[in-house]
Amino acid sequence: MAAAVETASHIRAARRGSIRGSRRKALFWSYFFLVLFVVIFLAPPFYMLITSLKSSGEISAQVNPWWVFHPTLENYLGLLTEPNFVTFFRNSAVVSLCVVAISMLISVPAAFALARMKFWGSATLATGVFLTYLIPESLLFIPFFRIFAFLRDITGIEFLNHWWVLIIVYPTLSVPFCTWILISYFASIPKELDEAALIDGAGYIQMLTKIFIPVALPGIIAATIFAFTVAWADFLYPLAFTTSADQLVLPVGIVTTLIKGDVYNWGQIMAGSLICAAPPLIIYAFLMDYYIAGLTAGATKG
Amino acid sequence: MAEAVMSGVRAPAARRSSLRAIARRKPMIAFMMALPLILLILLLVVYPALYSIHLATLNRSMKRFVGFGNFLFLFKRDTFWMVVKQSVIFACTAVFFKTLIGIFLANFVHTIPTKGQRKWRGMLMVSWVIPTAISSITWFWLFDPSYSAFNWLLAKFFGTAPIPWLGEPLWARFCVILVNIWAGTPFFMIMYLAALKSVPEQLYEAAAIDGANWWQRLWYVTLPMMRNIISITVLFSLIVTFANFDIVRILTNGGPVDQTQIFATWAFQVGIQGNDIPLGASVSLFMFPILGVSAYFILRGVRRRSQEI
Numbered sequence: 001m002a003a004a005v006e007t008a009s010h011i012r013a014a015r016r017g018s019i020r021g022s023r024r025k026a027l028f029w030s031y032f033f034l035v036l037f038v039v040i041f042l043a044p045p046f047y048m049l050i051t052s053l054k055s056s057g058e059i060s061a062q063v064n065p066w067w068v069f070h071p072t073l074e075n076y077l078g079l080l081t082e083p084n085f086v087t088f089f090r091n092s093a094v095v096s097l098c099v100v101a102i103s104m105l106i107s108v109p110a111a112f113a114l115a116r117m118k119f120w121g122s123a124t125l126a127t128g129v130f131l132t133y134l135i136p137e138s139l140l141f142i143p144f145f146r147i148f149a150f151l152r153d154i155t156g157i158e159f160l161n162h163w164w165v166l167i168i169v170y171p172t173l174s175v176p177f178c179t180w181i182l183i184s185y186f187a188s189i190p191k192e193l194d195e196a197a198l199i200d201g202a203g204y205i206q207m208l209t210k211i212f213i214p215v216a217l218p219g220i221i222a223a224t225i226f227a228f229t230v231a232w233a234d235f236l237y238p239l240a241f242t243t244s245a246d247q248l249v250l251p252v253g254i255v256t257t258l259i260k261g262d263v264y265n266w267g268q269i270m271a272g273s274l275i276c277a278a279p280p281l282i283i284y285a286f287l288m289d290y291y292i293a294g295l296t297a298g299a300t301k302g
Numbered sequence: 303m304a305e306a307v308m309s310g311v312r313a314p315a316a317r318r319s320s321l322r323a324i325a326r327r328k329p330m331i332a333f334m335m336a337l338p339l340i341l342l343i344l345l346l347v348v349y350p351a352l353y354s355i356h357l358a359t360l361n362r363s364m365k366r367f368v369g370f371g372n373f374l375f376l377f378k379r380d381t382f383w384m385v386v387k388q389s390v391i392f393a394c395t396a397v398f399f400k401t402l403i404g405i406f407l408a409n410f411v412h413t414i415p416t417k418g419q420r421k422w423r424g425m426l427m428v429s430w431v432i433p434t435a436i437s438s439i440t441w442f443w444l445f446d447p448s449y450s451a452f453n454w455l456l457a458k459f460f461g462t463a464p465i466p467w468l469g470e471p472l473w474a475r476f477c478v479i480l481v482n483i484w485a486g487t488p489f490f491m492i493m494y495l496a497a498l499k500s501v502p503e504q505l506y507e508a509a510a511i512d513g514a515n516w517w518q519r520l521w522y523v524t525l526p527m528m529r530n531i532i533s534i535t536v537l538f539s540l541i542v543t544f545a546n547f548d549i550v551r552i553l554t555n556g557g558p559v560d561q562t563q564i565f566a567t568w569a570f571q572v573g574i575q576g577n578d579i580p581l582g583a584s585v586s587l588f589m590f591p592i593l594g595v596s597a598y599f600i601l602r603g604v605r606r607r608s609q610e611i
Contacts, residue, residue: 022510022516027413027414029410030409030413031414033406033410034407034411034414034422034426037407037410037426038425038426040484041426041429041484041487041488042425044429044444044484045429045437045440047443047444047451051443059449064454065449065454066451105338106338107339109335110335110339112335113331113332113333113335114336117332117335118328118329119329119333119336120333122332122336125336125339130601131601132343132347132348134593134596134597135593136544136566138546138547138569138589139354139586140351140354141570141574141586142354142574142579142582142583143350143351143357144350145579146353146357146579147349147350147353172342172346172347175339176343176347204328204331204332233434235433235547235548235551235552236547236548236566239570240570240574251433251436254436255435255552266446266449269439270440270443273436273439273440276436277431277432280432280433281431281432284424284427284431288420288423289420292492295492295493296493296496
C-alpha cells in the first residue's frame with residue numbers, strides 16, 4: 001500500500017518534471033523559430049533602410065549589399081527638393097484624410113442604425129455590407145474607368161487623371177469594413193445605456209454622439225486606421241485612373257516616376273519607399289492593439 | 303446574426319407612451335442614417351459590378367452587342383487558360399503556406415510569456431503594415447538581376463551561381479508567391495492568435511496531464527477549437543489573393559511572356575493598357591465564381607460563429 005502510494009507519487013513527480021522539461025523545450029523552439037521568422041520578415045524593410053542610406057556609387061560597388069559603409073542622407077534630401085515627390089506626398093495625405101473623414105461620416109451613423117434600430121430591409125443591408133466588403137477592387141476598376149469617361153461626356157467634368165477621383169472611389173473599399181466592425185462594437189454596448197438615455201429624453205442623434213461614439217471609441221479608432229491604411233496604400237485605382245506626374249499618389253509615384261528610363265536610382269526609390277511606409281508603421285506602432293481588436297471583432301463577432 | 307444585432311430597444315419603448323412618438327419615427331431616422339451607406343453601395347459597388355457584366359457583352363468599340371462573344375474568344379486563347387492556371391496556382395499555394403506559417407507563428411507567439419508577446423507580434427506584423435506596392439518594389443530590388451542581395455548571400459555562403467529570380471518563368475512564379483506569403487502571413491497570425499487566446503487553458507492542462515506532446519496538443523486541441531476561424535480566414539484570404547494585383551504587377555508585370563499573369567493583372571493589361579475595355583471586363587468577371595462561393599461559406603461561418611458566442 002505505502003509502496004504503491006510512493007511509486008504513484010514518484011511517477012507524478014517524474015511526470016511533472018517532464019511537463020516542465022517539455023515546456024522548456026517548447027519555449028526554446030518557439031524563440032528559435034520566432035527569431036528565424038523575424039529575421040526573414042524584417043529582411044526586406046531592413047534592406048530598404050540600408051539602401052536608402054547609400055550613395056549610388058556604393059550601391060553599384062561590389063561590397064556586402066546588406067550593410068552601409070558610408071551612410072549618407074543625400075537620397076532623402078534629393079527627394080525633399082524634388083517637387084514631384086512633395087506633390088505625391090501631399091496628394092496621398094489629402095486623399096487619405098478626406099477618405100477617413102468621409103468613411104467615418106458614412107459608417108458611424110449607418111452602423112448605429114443597423115446595430116440599434118430596426119427598419120425595413122435592415123437585416124439584408126447588414127449582410128449586404130459584408131458582401132460588399134468582399135468585392136475586390138480588381139473587379140470594379142474597369143467599369144469605373146468606363147463610367148468616368150461616360151460621366152465626362154454627360155457633365156463635361158474630367159474625372160480621369162485627377163487625384164480627387166480617388167476620394168470618390170476609395171470609400172467603396174473602406175466604408176463596408178468600417179461599418180461592419182462598428183456594428184459589432186455598437187451591438188456590444190449594453191442596451192440599458194440607451195434605454196436610460198431615452199428615458200432622460202435624449203434623441204437618437206444625442207444618443208449616438210453622447211453614448212455610442214465615446215463608448216465605442218476603440219472601434220472607431222480601429223475603423224479610422226483601416227480607412228487610412230486602405231487609402232494610403234492602394235495601388236490599383238491610382239494606377240488605372242491617374243497618369244500625369246502632378247496627379248499621382250505616393251505608391252504609384254514612387255513605382256512609376258522614380259523608375260523611368262534605364263537609370264534606376266535605387267537609393268532614392270528606397271528612401272521614397274521608406275517615407276511612404278513610415279506613416280502606417282508609426283500608426284501601428286502606437287495603435288496596433290486597437291486595430292487588432294477591431295480586425296478580430298470584425299471576423300468573429302458581428 | 304443580423305437579427306440578433308437588430309433586436310434593439312423595442313420593449314421598453316412600447317411600455318412608455320411618452321416614448322411611443324419617438325419610436326414611431328424611429329425607422330425613418332434609421333433609414334436616413336443608413337442612406338449614405340445604401341447610396342454608396344448601390345451607386346459605387348452594385349452599379350459598377352452590374353455594369354461590368356453589361357460591358358463584357360459588348361464589342362471592342364462598345365457599340366455592338368456580342369453576347370457571349372468575348373467569353374468564347376477568351377476560351378479559344380491559350381493565354382487565357384494560362385492565366386486561369388496561374389491564378390489558381392498562385393492563390394492556392396499562397397493561401398496554403400500563409401495558413402500553415404500563420405498557425406505555427408501564432409503558436410510560437412502564444413507559447414512565450416505574455417509579457418513579450420506584444421513585441422514579437424509587432425515585429426512580425428511589419429511586412430503586413432507596409433503598403434504592398436512599396437514592399438513589392440523593395441523585393442523587386444532584392445531580386446535585381448545584377449545587384450540581387452539574395453544572390454550575393456547565396457554566392458557568399460553556398461557558392462551558388464546567380465539565380466535569375468524574375469527572369470525565368472518558374473523562378474518568377476516562385477517569387478510572386480513568396481512575396482504574397484511574406485506580405486499576407488501576419489494577417490493569418492493575428493487572426494489565429496486571437497483564436498488561440500479564446501481556447502480554454504484547462505483543455506491544454508488536461509492534454510498535458512494525459513501526456514500529449516506539442517504536436518498532439520496542436521492537432522487534437524488547438525486546431526479543432528480554431529476550425530471555424532481558420533476556415534473564415536482561409537476563404538477571405540482566397541478572395542483577396544485571387545484578386546491580387548500589386549505584387550505581380552510590380553514584380554514581373556505578368557512576364558516573362560505572360561507566365562505569371564493572373565486575372566487582375568491581365569484584365570488591367572487587356573482592358574486599360576490594351577484599350578479593350580469589354581474584354582478586360584470579361585477577364586475580371588472570371589473572378590466572380592470563386593468570389594461567390596467563398597463569400598457564401600464565409601457568411602455561413604460568421605453566422606455559425608456568432609451563434610456559438
